[in-house]
Amino acid sequence: MNEQSTYTADREAYTQSSLSVVQRTKQFLQRITDRAELNAFITINANRAVISAGESDERFTAGLERPLEGLVVALKDNISMKGLPTTCASRMLEGYTPLYDATVIERLRNAGSVFIGKTNMDEFAMGSSNETSAYGVVRHPLDATRVPGGSSGGSAVAVADGMCHVALGSDTGGSIRQPAAFCGTYGLKPTYGRVSRYGLIAFASSLDQVGLFSLSIPDMEAVFDVVAGYDPMDSTSIEAPSIVSIPTDHPLRVGAMPLSQLTGCEQSILDAYGKYLDALRASGARVVDVAIPHSETWIPTYFILATAEASSNLARFDGVRFGTRVDAADGDITTASRTAGFGTEVKRRIMLGTYVLSSGYSEAYYGKAQMARRLIRDAYVDIFKSVDVLAMPTTPTTAFSLGEKSDPVSMWLSDYFTVSANIAGIPALSIPFGTDSAGLPIGMQLQGAMNSDEMLMSIARGLKI
Amino acid sequence: MLFGPTGSGMRTGYNAVIGLEVHAQLTTASKAFCSCPTDFGAQPNVNACPICLGHPGTLPVLNKNLVAYAVKMGLATNCSIREVSSFSRKNYFYPDLPKGYQVTQYADPICFGGSVEIETDAGVKHIGITRIHMEEDAGKSIHDLDIDTLVDLNRAGVPLIEIVSEPDIRSAHEAYQYLQQIRQILMYLGICDGNLEEGSLRCDANISVRPDGQDDFGTRREVKNLNSFRNVEKAIEYEIGSQIDTLKNGGTVVQQTLMWDAGAQKTKLMRSKEEAHDYRYFSEPDLVPVVVDEAWRMELQQSLPELALAKKRRFIEQYGIPTYDAGILVDNSDVALMYEETCSQLVPASSEAFKLVSNWTMTEMLRIMGEHKCGINEVGVTSSQLASLVNAITNGKISSKTAKELFPDMIGSGRVAQEFIDERGLSQISDEGAIKMLVDDVIRNNPDNLKKYSEGKTNLFGFFVGQVLKASGGSANPSIVSSLMKEALESVQGSNTLEE
Numbered sequence: 001m002n003e004q005s006t007y008t009a010d011r012e013a014y015t016q017s018s019l020s021v022v023q024r025t026k027q028f029l030q031r032i033t034d035r036a037e038l039n040a041f042i043t044i045n046a047n048r049a050v051i052s053a054g055e056s057d058e059r060f061t062a063g064l065e066r067p068l069e070g071l072v073v074a075l076k077d078n079i080s081m082k083g084l085p086t087t088c089a090s091r092m093l094e095g096y097t098p099l100y101d102a103t104v105i106e107r108l109r110n111a112g113s114v115f116i117g118k119t120n121m122d123e124f125a126m127g128s129s130n131e132t133s134a135y136g137v138v139r140h141p142l143d144a145t146r147v148p149g150g151s152s153g154g155s156a157v158a159v160a161d162g163m164c165h166v167a168l169g170s171d172t173g174g175s176i177r178q179p180a181a182f183c184g185t186y187g188l189k190p191t192y193g194r195v196s197r198y199g200l201i202a203f204a205s206s207l208d209q210v211g212l213f214s215l216s217i218p219d220m221e222a223v224f225d226v227v228a229g230y231d232p233m234d235s236t237s238i239e240a241p242s243i244v245s246i247p248t249d250h251p252l253r254v255g256a257m258p259l260s261q262l263t264g265c266e267q268s269i270l271d272a273y274g275k276y277l278d279a280l281r282a283s284g285a286r287v288v289d290v291a292i293p294h295s296e297t298w299i300p301t302y303f304i305l306a307t308a309e310a311s312s313n314l315a316r317f318d319g320v321r322f323g324t325r326v327d328a329a330d331g332d333i334t335t336a337s338r339t340a341g342f343g344t345e346v347k348r349r350i351m352l353g354t355y356v357l358s359s360g361y362s363e364a365y366y367g368k369a370q371m372a373r374r375l376i377r378d379a380y381v382d383i384f385k386s387v388d389v390l391a392m393p394t395t396p397t398t399a400f401s402l403g404e405k406s407d408p409v410s411m412w413l414s415d416y417f418t419v420s421a422n423i424a425g426i427p428a429l430s431i432p433f434g435t436d437s438a439g440l441p442i443g444m445q446l447q448g449a450m451n452s453d454e455m456l457m458s459i460a461r462g463l464k465i
Numbered sequence: 466m467l468f469g470p471t472g473s474g475m476r477t478g479y480n481a482v483i484g485l486e487v488h489a490q491l492t493t494a495s496k497a498f499c500s501c502p503t504d505f506g507a508q509p510n511v512n513a514c515p516i517c518l519g520h521p522g523t524l525p526v527l528n529k530n531l532v533a534y535a536v537k538m539g540l541a542t543n544c545s546i547r548e549v550s551s552f553s554r555k556n557y558f559y560p561d562l563p564k565g566y567q568v569t570q571y572a573d574p575i576c577f578g579g580s581v582e583i584e585t586d587a588g589v590k591h592i593g594i595t596r597i598h599m600e601e602d603a604g605k606s607i608h609d610l611d612i613d614t615l616v617d618l619n620r621a622g623v624p625l626i627e628i629v630s631e632p633d634i635r636s637a638h639e640a641y642q643y644l645q646q647i648r649q650i651l652m653y654l655g656i657c658d659g660n661l662e663e664g665s666l667r668c669d670a671n672i673s674v675r676p677d678g679q680d681d682f683g684t685r686r687e688v689k690n691l692n693s694f695r696n697v698e699k700a701i702e703y704e705i706g707s708q709i710d711t712l713k714n715g716g717t718v719v720q721q722t723l724m725w726d727a728g729a730q731k732t733k734l735m736r737s738k739e740e741a742h743d744y745r746y747f748s749e750p751d752l753v754p755v756v757v758d759e760a761w762r763m764e765l766q767q768s769l770p771e772l773a774l775a776k777k778r779r780f781i782e783q784y785g786i787p788t789y790d791a792g793i794l795v796d797n798s799d800v801a802l803m804y805e806e807t808c809s810q811l812v813p814a815s816s817e818a819f820k821l822v823s824n825w826t827m828t829e830m831l832r833i834m835g836e837h838k839c840g841i842n843e844v845g846v847t848s849s850q851l852a853s854l855v856n857a858i859t860n861g862k863i864s865s866k867t868a869k870e871l872f873p874d875m876i877g878s879g880r881v882a883q884e885f886i887d888e889r890g891l892s893q894i895s896d897e898g899a900i901k902m903l904v905d906d907v908i909r910n911n912p913d914n915l916k917k918y919s920e921g922k923t924n925l926f927g928f929f930v931g932q933v934l935k936a937s938g939g940s941a942n943p944s945i946v947s948s949l950m951k952e953a954l955e956s957v958q959g960s961n962t963l964e965e
Contacts, residue, residue, distance in 0.1 A: 080522040088521075099515050102522060201521040206750035234524050235753050309750055312556050315565020316519040320616070334558050357556070357745035366747060 006216040007071050007165040007223075014060050014070050021060070021070035025053035025114055028072050032117070032163045038139045038148075040157040042077045043085050044117040052114045059112065068226055069112030074158040074167040077118040078125055079210065080199040081105050084115075088201050089133035090123045092341030093323045102199020103231045104168060104210055111226045116164050119154030123343045124314065125175055125203040127151050128414050129405065132345040137402060141183060142440060146399040149179030152213070156183040159213040160441075166223050167213040172203045173302050174394075174418025176211045177430035181394035181443020184432045186220055186460065188212045189418075190453050192425035193238035195224075196231030204309040205236075207302075207422040217461040224453065244452035246459065247388055254280050255290030255387035263416055264396040268436035273393050276433050276444040280391060283462050290387055293379040295420070297372045302419035303412060304356050304369035311353030317341065348408065373423050380424040384449035389459065392417050394430040394443035417445060427453040431460045479674050479712065481705045482682050483634035484595075487647050488625050489657040490602065490665040491534045497601040497624035498525030498568065505663065509617040517622035519563030524751050527552075531624040532575070534656040535599045536757055536765050538626055539576025541650050541772060542594050546762050550575045552599075552749040557742050561604035561616050569600035569627075571746045575755065581650065582774055583642040592643050593631030599755075600625050632671070632682065637701035644668055644697055649773045653798045661693050670701055673718070674708040683708070684718040688732055690725050700725035704732055776801055784808060784819040793827055799841045800826065800834075803848050810852035813859065821855045829872060845877035853881035862886060864898030897949065900933070900941050904949050907932040908957065918954060929954065 005024070013019035029046050049072070056070040075081060078088045080098035082105075087093045101109070108115075122132040130138040130153025138153040140146035141161040148157045152169030156179035159167045169176040171189035180187025188211045195210040202208060210227070214220040230239035246252060256277055262270065277287050319325040319337025328336035342350070356365035383390065394417055405411040421428035426447055433444040446456045496503055499516035516523040539546050553571035579594035604621035608614050628647060634640045648666060651657035658665050668691045673683035688704055691697045703725075708718050722741070723732040771779070773795045780791040780801075795801045804826055811818045830851075833844045854872065857863045863871070863886060871885050907929055908915060918925045933946045 078522075086521070093521070096521070098522065099520065100523075198524050199522040202751075204750075233526060235526055236524075236751065308747060312554050312566050312745070312747070315556060315558065316521065316563060318558060318560070318565060320560050321518060321563065322520065334560075354745065357747055359743045359745075362745070362747075 004160075004162045004215050005165065006214075006219050007068075008216060008218045010165065011070065014056075014065075017060070021053040021056040021072075021114065022050060024070070025049050025072055025116065028116055028163050031161065032158075035141075035161055035163070037144065038141060038157050038161065039120055039136050040138055040154040040161070040163060041074070041117045042087055042089060042120050042135050042154070045084060045115050046117075048084075049114050049116045056112055056114060066110070066112035068108060068222065071108070071111075071113045071166065071223070072116050072164045073108060073113045073223075074116050074119050074155055074164040075105070076121050076125075076152050076155045076167070076169045078121060078170055078201040078203075079104065079118075079168055080201065081115065081118070084118060086118065086201065087135070088124045089121045089135050090341065090343065090346065091134045091324055092317045092338075094341075096323045098199070100199065102210075103196035103233055104227045105199065107227050108223075119152070119158050119167060119169075121154055121169075122151035122175075123346050124201070124310070125151040125170055125172055125208075126310070126345050126349050128174070128178055128411050129400070129402075130154065130179070131402065132343055134343055139402075140399050140440075143399070143438075146401050146440070147182070147404075149182035149395075149399060151175040151179075153179050155213050156180055156185060156187070159183070159185045159215060165214075166219055168227075169211055169213055170200055170203070171209050171211045171418075171422065172207045172306060173422050174415045176213065177394050177418050177428060177443065177445060178415065180213055180430040181432070181445075182399040182441065184435075184441030184443075186212075186214045186217060186432065187394075187430040187443070188214075188220055188224065188453065188457070189421060189428045190224070190228065191238075191240070191427040191451050192422075193234075193236050194228045194240060194427070194451070194453060196227075196229075196234040196237045198231055198233040198237075202309075202313040204306040205313060206309060207306055209422070217457050221454070221457050221461075224457070228453070240451040240453075242451070244449055244455050246455050252280075252283075252285040252389070252459065253387040254285045254287045255383060255390045256287050257390065257392040258289040258291050261291060261295055262393065262396075264413065265393060266397045266436070268398060269393050269396060269442060272434050272436075272442045272444065277391060279433075279463055280459075282464060283459075287391070288387065290383055290390065292383065292390070292420070294372065294376050297376065298420045298423065299413060299416060301369045301372040301376065302415070302423055303352070304365050305373065305423070307349045307353030308357050308366050308369075309353070311350045311357065314342075314346070314350055345408070376420060377424045380420075380426055380447075380449075388448070389452070389456065390447040392445050392447070394418065394445040398436045398438070398440035398442060421447050426450055427456055429453075429456040429460055431463065476706070476709055478677055479709045480677055481635060481701075481708075482632045482673050482675065482685075483636075483640050483701060484632040484671045484685075485630045485634065485640060485643060486669045486671070487628040487630075487644065488667040488669075489538075489628065489647075489651050489659075491531060491624040491626060491656050492658060493528055493530040493534065493624055495528055495530075496622040497528050497531050497599070498622055501622065503623050505665070507619055509615070510619060512619040513621070517563065518618060519565070525568060525749075527752060527755065528624060531599055532755055532757065533761075533765060534624070534654070535575050535597060535626045536762065537654050537656060537769060538628070538651065539579060539597050540762075540766050540769055541654055542576075542579040542581050542597070542628070542647075544576035544579030544594055544597060546757055547573055547575050547577065548758065549573075549754050549756055551754045552752045553746045554749050556745040559603065559606070560614065561606045561618065561621065563604065563618060563621055567601060567603060568749055568752070570598035571748075574598035575757070581643065581646050583639065583646050584774075585639060585642065590633075590639070592633045592639075592646075595629045595631050597626050597628050600627060632673075637698045637705065640670060640701050641694060641698045644694065646774075649796065653770055653772050661691075664692065667692070668697055670697065670704075672701060672704045672708065674705055674712065676712075683712075684720050686718065686720065687722045688725055689722065689735060692727075696725055696727055699730065700732060703730070707732065770798070773798070773801075780804075784823070785816040786820055786823045790820075790823040790827065793831070794823060797841070800830070803830075803841050803851075806848035807851045807855070810849060810856075811859075812856055815859065818855055818859050821858060822851065825851060825855065833876070846872075846875055847879075850875050850879075850881055853883060857882040857886060861899055861902060863896055864902070866898055867896055897945060900937070900945055901949055901953075903933050903936050903941065904929075904946065904953050907936065907950075908953055915954075915957065919957070926950070926954070 129147040130150035155167035160183035324341040326336040430443040554566040574596040576597035602623040604618035673685040
């Protein structure tokens with residue numbers, strides 16, 4: 001792997017003028033070119049990135065550097081940036097360029113960040129392997145025959161392979177944490193509402209959350225500090241009322257998911273999990289087994305809610321105002337455009353979502369999933385009365401092979417450990433934790449109560465890996 | 466009276482049950498979920514932004530005034546206000562619906578369980594309001610051009626409220642009155658311009674018929690596109706007749722959605738029950754619940770103006786004007802306001818004067834408003850001017866006839882009646898009509914002297930003239946008084962002679 005550089009270290013070098021932002025940006029751009037076979041990027045913002053890096057250098061020279069001056073960021077290609085094509089890795093958005101900046105972009109820009117490009121992903125963030133992209137699969141940095149995970153596969157690769165300092169992704173059911181685990185980076189899915197969704201092209205609005213990939217916790221903390229917070233453009237965003245911190249009056253109480261609930265895990269994952277709990281104990285935590293109720297309902301609940309919302313969210317792609325338009329002999333532009341523009345997995349989920357909301361079935365599926373969601377959320381609230389965090393693996397396996405999971409249901413089941421945090425709205429962090437015998441990274445997860453994002457990062461920082 | 470296919474004579478034995486759904490476009494400055502303006506008549510697709518165009522990644526932010534307006538309407542129609550309500554998505558594809566769904570309220574509308582009063586021949590009747598909910602409008606598809614279908618999204622996202630009545634309406638005329646009442650309340654609240662022709666007020670009717678004596682409702686059919694008050698009444702009348710025909714001929718009414726074809730003067734099929742959309746409603750995840758706490762509700766309650774019906778009753782009571790006059794004066798809140806402002810400037814303030822103001826308003830002011838299609842404040846005659854005119858009449862300074870002649874010159878002049886009277890010497894001195902009134906009064910009030918005069922005591926002529934001059938405060942022209950008195954006394958004498 002390329003020399004990985006953290007922003008925290010580079011900022012030190014920028015300040016001492018031993019490295020310029022332009023130099024660093026050009027190195028990253030070179031790496032993207034050198035590793036083109038990984039297919040991590042859909043759009044490279046080379047010219048604008050170098051110009052903006054130059055501005056950052058001037059700021060450092062003038063002593064006017066801002067909180068994230070010279071931070072080089074890659075953006076998942078479902079986050080809107082004015083003037084730069086945004087594709088969601090779909091033919092449907094061919095030729096579409098946003099007229100506005102997402103709130104996260106605006107905040108990062110104002111803090112001095114450099115945007116290096118838009119990363120590849122599963123089409124409309126629907127997938128767990130980055131194989132559904134209309135722009136081709138993304139390959140694992142350590143083994144080109146394997147997947148990097150998804151849906152934010154390009155962002156995970158960009159960070160893991162030294163193409164940027166940090167990357168933004170979106171996590172609807174594990175789309176940050178799973179590729180972070182597969183590629184060996186940190187991956188944070190924040191508390192629902194902590195980061196504005198304005199400008200994130202919606203997959204499932206009540207589950208989607210913009211989050212981060214980084215090589216270090218200090219980098220993640222610095223970026224989170226800038227992007228988090230209430231946004232008047234997103235009614236569901238929140239200013240965290242009171243941030244949950246590491247308890248000082250008692251040892252950290254960690255609830256460990258018991259073996260009986262670790263469905264479908266490879267031995268390497270189970271082994272790593274044991275070591276992970278040991279590491280938590282070594283850092284002073286008290287670890288107790290906590291079975292999480294209703295875990296059997298996580299996957300079905302997630303797929304009903306996510307597809308229902310997706311079927312509605314993706315209705316605006318009708319060929320009328322932007323993106324792909326296919327003319328039809330019968331005048332039905334919408335059907336013709338959607339048939340041509342969407343890939344198989346997206347169509348599958350739109351159909352499923354339409355079905356679960358349709359008259360006569362809505363109560364049995366969508367209605368029930370809403371009830372299950374309340375139960376799942378309530379169960380988490382209860383659990384966090386007796387423990388401070390929950391520990392579990394991020395994924396049941398390490399990175400699997402391209403084409404290995406051709407059956408959609410087996411692919412969906414691989415999201416078992418990640419979807420419940422989205423259903424409950426709680427924050428979850430994937431921590432790189434060793435490798436399997438083939439040297440493939442393993443990720444371990446921390447989940448906490450609402451607004452415990454900062455605490456999860458603090459715990460991870462103190463962990464001896 | 467309007468008749469359906471069978472004519473009302475054949476209708477006996479059946480009665481109609483009608484409920485109305487009224488969509489009112491609200492006059493908030495900006496759209497429901499973005500800051501675009503809502504002006505009517507702008508160039509196509511000018512009042513649009515990434516949010517109301519449904520661009521990917523954009524999110525709605527609720528306009529607080531939409532909530533305030535909806536609550537006002539709810540309070541004005543005696544509804545309960547839900548403290549916490551929410552939005553849903555109504556999903557369907559149409560080129561003028563940018564997001565592929567309409568943001569609306571479904572399970573928990575902001576207002577529910579109200580009623581409005583209408584005045585029927587049989588007395589006051591209450592029509593129940595099932596619910597009032599907030600939603601956004603779609604854009605406009607323009608099909609009737611040769612080229613293609615054109616889409617104008619200026620209207621996309623304009624705030625609406627939908628007011629759903631209970632099935633309490635029993636005739637086309639009641640439906641008409643109910644709609645008038647709703648429109649009047651909306652306009653009194655200043656939240657909708659009430660224009661059916663321009664589509665800022667839209668009405669759909671659910672109609673069923675049943676045999677007299679049957680409690681259960683018949684199968685209903687919905688009639689859409691009722692874009693004038695006249696069409697509402699005609700379409701309902703037609704549909705009632707058509708349904709009764711069907712039943713009388715042994716058929717059954719099938720649930721359908723119909724369009725009123727104003728050209729052909731009949732309803733036509735829009736879609737059958739089988740073709741009905743499945744809107745796949747679910748709660749809108751991009752918006753948080755709408756909270757109307759007690760403090761806000763009370764504040765809105767206190768901001769409500771006196772509504773038309775209450776005002777009408779008060780006018781009858783306070784000004785002693787006929788019910789008919791009061792109904793006309795309160796129909797437009799600006800007219801009602803000017804009426805009251807005028808009345809407050811009357812000296813003396815008598816019921817006779819109040820009636821005079823009503824007459825002048827209904828004839829002259831409303832006529833000019835109609836001719837110029839303008840509001841009463843654009844007529845060019847202020848309440849002070851109108852009051853000055855009526856005062857001049859009641860004080861006997863000028864006759865009504867003179868006032869009518871003078872009125873056109875007052876328009877736009879900003880000057881009160883007295884100024885014209887002075888300038889033109891129109892006052893009592895030369896106003897024969899006004900002097901004649903005084904002459905007649907004096908004759909009437911002095912029967913003894915009149916008798917003596919008739920019997921030959923002609924030197925009493927001076928007495929009569931003197932009395933008139935005294936009554937006019939010395940301002941009447943003595944020669945006119947003299948000649949008019951002479952005429953009057955002669956005619957009295959003449960008639961006496963004839964009697965004898």
